Amino acid sequence: xxxxxxxxRVVLVNTSHPGNIGAVxxxxxxxxxxxxxxxxxxxxxxxxxTARASGADDVLATARVVETLEEAIADCALVxxxxxxxxxxxxxxxxPRACAARMVETAVRQEVALVMGRERIGLTNTELERCQYHVxxxxxxxxxxxxxxxxxxxxxxxxxxxxxxxxxxxxxxxxSDHPPVTAAELDGLYEHLEQTLIELDFLDPDNPRQLMxxxxxxxxxxGLDQMELNILRGILTAAQKAASKYRKRR
Amino acid sequence: xxxxxxxxRVVLVNTSHPGNIGAVxxxxxxxxxxxxxxxxxxxxxxxxxTARASGADDVLATARVVETLEEAIADCALVxxxxxxxxxxxxxxxxPRACAARMVETAVRQEVALVMGRERIGLTNTELERCQYHVxxxxxxxxxxxxxxxxxxxxxxxxxxxxxxxxxxxxxxxxSDHPPVTAAELDGLYEHLEQTLIELDFLDPDNPRQLMxxxxxxxxxxGLDQMELNILRGILTAAQKAASKYRKRR
Numbered sequence: 001x002x003x004x005x006x007x008x009r010v011v012l013v014n015t016s017h018p019g020n021i022g023a024v025x026x027x028x029x030x031x032x033x034x035x036x037x038x039x040x041x042x043x044x045x046x047x048x049x050t051a052r053a054s055g056a057d058d059v060l061a062t063a064r065v066v067e068t069l070e071e072a073i074a075d076c077a078l079v080x081x082x083x084x085x086x087x088x089x090x091x092x093x094x095x096p097r098a099c100a101a102r103m104v105e106t107a108v109r110q111e112v113a114l115v116m117g118r119e120r121i122g123l124t125n126t127e128l129e130r131c132q133y134h135v136x137x138x139x140x141x142x143x144x145x146x147x148x149x150x151x152x153x154x155x156x157x158x159x160x161x162x163x164x165x166x167x168x169x170x171x172x173x174x175x176s177d178h179p180p181v182t183a184a185e186l187d188g189l190y191e192h193l194e195q196t197l198i199e200l201d202f203l204d205p206d207n208p209r210q211l212m213x214x215x216x217x218x219x220x221x222x223g224l225d226q227m228e229l230n231i232l233r234g235i236l237t238a239a240q241k242a243a244s245k246y247r248k249r250r
Numbered sequence: 251x252x253x254x255x256x257x258x259r260v261v262l263v264n265t266s267h268p269g270n271i272g273a274v275x276x277x278x279x280x281x282x283x284x285x286x287x288x289x290x291x292x293x294x295x296x297x298x299x300t301a302r303a304s305g306a307d308d309v310l311a312t313a314r315v316v317e318t319l320e321e322a323i324a325d326c327a328l329v330x331x332x333x334x335x336x337x338x339x340x341x342x343x344x345x346p347r348a349c350a351a352r353m354v355e356t357a358v359r360q361e362v363a364l365v366m367g368r369e370r371i372g373l374t375n376t377e378l379e380r381c382q383y384h385v386x387x388x389x390x391x392x393x394x395x396x397x398x399x400x401x402x403x404x405x406x407x408x409x410x411x412x413x414x415x416x417x418x419x420x421x422x423x424x425x426s427d428h429p430p431v432t433a434a435e436l437d438g439l440y441e442h443l444e445q446t447l448i449e450l451d452f453l454d455p456d457n458p459r460q461l462m463x464x465x466x467x468x469x470x471x472x473g474l475d476q477m478e479l480n481i482l483r484g485i486l487t488a489a490q491k492a493a494s495k496y497r498k499r500r
Binding site: 027030032055056138139144145146154157160161164200201202222224227228231239241242 | 347396477484
């Protein structure tokens with residue numbers, strides 16, 4: 001049972017306090033999630049983490065520890081980052097309930113990640129740009145900073161509720177005729193896109209402004225499938241060919 | 251604002267660990283609740299409670315300490331008790347979401363209490379019988395014991411969501427910082443895209459296959475904004491320039 005929850009991992013980035021890692025493990029197990037990934041934790045393994053995990057030490061025991069966020073999410077078709085603040089560029093932001101429904105829907109077939117940032121400063125802009133969606137808990141505007149474990153508790157609770165709700169539901173969402181791309185494949189697309197825009201003299205590497213950020217936001221949220229990725233990369237290669245031949249001759 | 255949340259109190263019965271009282275105060279304030287009642291707390295006031303409350307020490311400062319549950323709920327029209335277990339006497343049990351809607355509805359005019367039990371054993375049968383409803387978080391049956399603060403966090407989160415929903419203040423969907431494009435503008439983009447792909451020798455007008463259909467499906471579903479449209483058309487123009495200069499010279 002709960003096969004879809006088993007495809008949802010919780011990724012904690014640079015957690016400072018091991019007690020929070022333990023509390024997150026407990027919250028996860030309470031809600032039926034089991035896959036924890038720790039990106040460069042500050043102090044781990046730790047007796048305090050184990051103590052706070054209470055009976056959820058199995059979640060800690062099987063937690064993966066990696067060096068970078070990229071490693072943690074490379075095989076994921078959907079990556080959601082928790083965000084407390086409003087950013088300069090609005091990103092697709094969902095409330096926990098709508099977000100959980102989307103995550104559970106995707107997890108029926110694909111890998112999904114919920115990414116939680118550091119205790120004080122959350123996720124960096126660069127990390128947030130790796131996410132298709134940001135999830136924001138609509139807290140009291142006068143006092144909106146939830147503790148890391150408390151925020152995770154709310155989000156995994158909504159994942160469990162979405163999963164329970166889905167169990168009584170038959171109609172799936174729209175599915176493409178091709179499998180969705182992974183985060184690593186999206187990264188490859190952005191590198192290719194950036195390189196091509198430079199070669200086309202459209203992007204000035206010395207003054208990139210918000211261009212790549214806006215393009216990431218666009219292609220992150222559309223949910224590309226493999227065929228679409230192939231088409232876009234084919235177009236980029238054709239544009240590069242035109243640009244390089246033109247350059248050679250001038 | 252949030253007048254109905256101001257009529258909902260959280261009642262903690264016989265709490266053992268002062269840290270939990272602080273964490274509950276923080277969870278309450280995060281979600282816009284402010285009225286805390288402590289029934290015969292084990293160790294309070296306490297520096298640990300204040301530390302865990304973080305910026306929510308005002309909730310602690312105005313907390314009422316009473317001797318009995320009766321005192322805590324005497325003036326309430328609706329009393330809901332948190333229950334982890336199935337009891338011998340069947341009682342009306344609600345899930346957090348439905349329960350929160352009912353509590354917020356009542357709080358428009360009447361006083362409402364959410365009663366949370368002791369860390370290990372919860373509420374006694376006698377205490378549960380003082381409640382009109384029991385609220386049960388549908389946790390993992392294999393590991394269902396939430397920490398007191400975590401359970402309270404989930405329940406006050408649902409109270410906030412119910413309150414926002416009632417006020418019509420839940421976020422609809424994501425909105426960009428720029429207005430969305432019109433259907434006519436999208437058509438213009440597709441014409442420009444098709445023309446460019448022909449000039450790049452990527453699209454063969456005599457054998458177009460599914461290419462434009464797939465690209466339309468992609469950009470139709472993403473919900474472009476004006477700025478994104480301008481960027482895409484700018485890229486197409488740059489690619490056309492490269493293609494035409496190359497062609498002129500060959």
